[in-house]
Amino acid sequence: MTTNAELQARRTAAVPRGIGHATQIYAKRAKNAEIWDEEGKRYVDFAAGIAVVNTGHQHPRIVEAVKKQLEDFSHVCFQVTPHENYVALAERLNGLAPVAGPAKTMLASTGAEAVENAVKVARCFTGRPGIISFSGGFHGRTHMGMALTGKAVPYKKGFGPFPADIYNVAFPNLYHGTSTAESLKALKALFKYQADPSTIAGIIIEPVQGEGGFNIAPTEFLIALRALCDEHGIVLIADEIQTGFARTGKLFALEHSGVKADVVTLAKGLAGGFPLSAIVGRADIMDASGPGGLGGTYAGNPIACAAAHTVLDIIEDENLTARANTIGEIILGRCRELAARSNLNCIGDVRGLGAMCAAEFVKDRTNGEPSPELTGEVLKAANARGLILLSCGTYGNVIRFLPPLTASDEIVKEGMDIFEASLTEAVGRLQ
Numbered sequence: 001m002t003t004n005a006e007l008q009a010r011r012t013a014a015v016p017r018g019i020g021h022a023t024q025i026y027a028k029r030a031k032n033a034e035i036w037d038e039e040g041k042r043y044v045d046f047a048a049g050i051a052v053v054n055t056g057h058q059h060p061r062i063v064e065a066v067k068k069q070l071e072d073f074s075h076v077c078f079q080v081t082p083h084e085n086y087v088a089l090a091e092r093l094n095g096l097a098p099v100a101g102p103a104k105t106m107l108a109s110t111g112a113e114a115v116e117n118a119v120k121v122a123r124c125f126t127g128r129p130g131i132i133s134f135s136g137g138f139h140g141r142t143h144m145g146m147a148l149t150g151k152a153v154p155y156k157k158g159f160g161p162f163p164a165d166i167y168n169v170a171f172p173n174l175y176h177g178t179s180t181a182e183s184l185k186a187l188k189a190l191f192k193y194q195a196d197p198s199t200i201a202g203i204i205i206e207p208v209q210g211e212g213g214f215n216i217a218p219t220e221f222l223i224a225l226r227a228l229c230d231e232h233g234i235v236l237i238a239d240e241i242q243t244g245f246a247r248t249g250k251l252f253a254l255e256h257s258g259v260k261a262d263v264v265t266l267a268k269g270l271a272g273g274f275p276l277s278a279i280v281g282r283a284d285i286m287d288a289s290g291p292g293g294l295g296g297t298y299a300g301n302p303i304a305c306a307a308a309h310t311v312l313d314i315i316e317d318e319n320l321t322a323r324a325n326t327i328g329e330i331i332l333g334r335c336r337e338l339a340a341r342s343n344l345n346c347i348g349d350v351r352g353l354g355a356m357c358a359a360e361f362v363k364d365r366t367n368g369e370p371s372p373e374l375t376g377e378v379l380k381a382a383n384a385r386g387l388i389l390l391s392c393g394t395y396g397n398v399i400r401f402l403p404p405l406t407a408s409d410e411i412v413k414e415g416m417d418i419f420e421a422s423l424t425e426a427v428g429r430l431q
């Protein structure tokens, strides 16, 4: 048997340290909401490969669809001999995504690539250079993704210079002291002091910030952004890469607000674990670029497209939007119960939309000082007890709960039992 420790030693020697790890658990096998490591130990999976396998590990229908496509062909390149399953997926996404007007879709491979292309089409359509993003936002690890990302360490430090004409504004986050009115004021100040709105091509926002700490954009803010974009001819880009595909209790998080974007970026849950991303946007914006300006060798890989069609079928057939809400109620209910305990005033905030749920840890609720130390201890204790959890947040003090939406109530409750025991253990250890 190969041990996790042996593999970690090999990994340290062979792979750069810049790739971080949430755990040192080496996966051998996974099924729905469970993972088994190389040592044969079982884990409840509350990470879902960072909100990717919303349909569970190895969903039999996805495995079947992928096998079938593999028998036909695995790669021909859409730019050489196009294939039907790309076109059909574009047609489906055009009908589903919250886009203001008739839509067109291009496919790519990663989330960062989707963001890059959203910026490309916004600039090409408007003929303007500027892009506005928000503090705490995360948009990927390419140069444009880093420039847009609103967290310096570890994502940006040492990697500059970044592309020009990117502006960052405070995200409305009342828990951390910024109201919607203050964010809007900051945007208007930016228009006055730094860049006239006529030079801004796009505003990119996550309807619920993922890496930033599961901060939910207030509906009135999204409505105000829509109005500002309409007033100044700016392209509103919704980055739904982490929020997409039933995670928040609707197919897309923007649907909770009723606001429509001009361009939506999708990845992660789109293809249930196969590398696929999509840029869905208003047809006039998506058509701004001339032929050859968009694309990529692997973009819209046929196997990933086959998986994505099946993901959409499963979401509908298994009613996964409703499951997201049920799972979210279990998780948030349990977190709120724990937060009410007098010995657990380290839980500063509990929040969530559907099954995109988080708890924020502080030294003491009265001062609200972030506690990344406690967060780290909880994660370690959870791993030892058989639960895979992820942290996030600007201060690294948020635990996010992301089980597959196909997880049973029993397994979600089992995960929450392990979380409670891990939290109690971690609090005791730090006292």
Ligand SMILES: Cc1ncc(COP(=O)(O)O)c(C=O)c1O
Binding pocket: 050, 110, 111, 112, 113, 115, 138, 139, 140, 141, 206, 210, 211, 239, 240, 241, 242, 267, 268
């Ligand atoms: C909101 C958001 N945008 C973009 C990305 C980048 O996606 P990828 O890692 O597939 O490049 C992520 C990844 O976590 C994300 O959460």
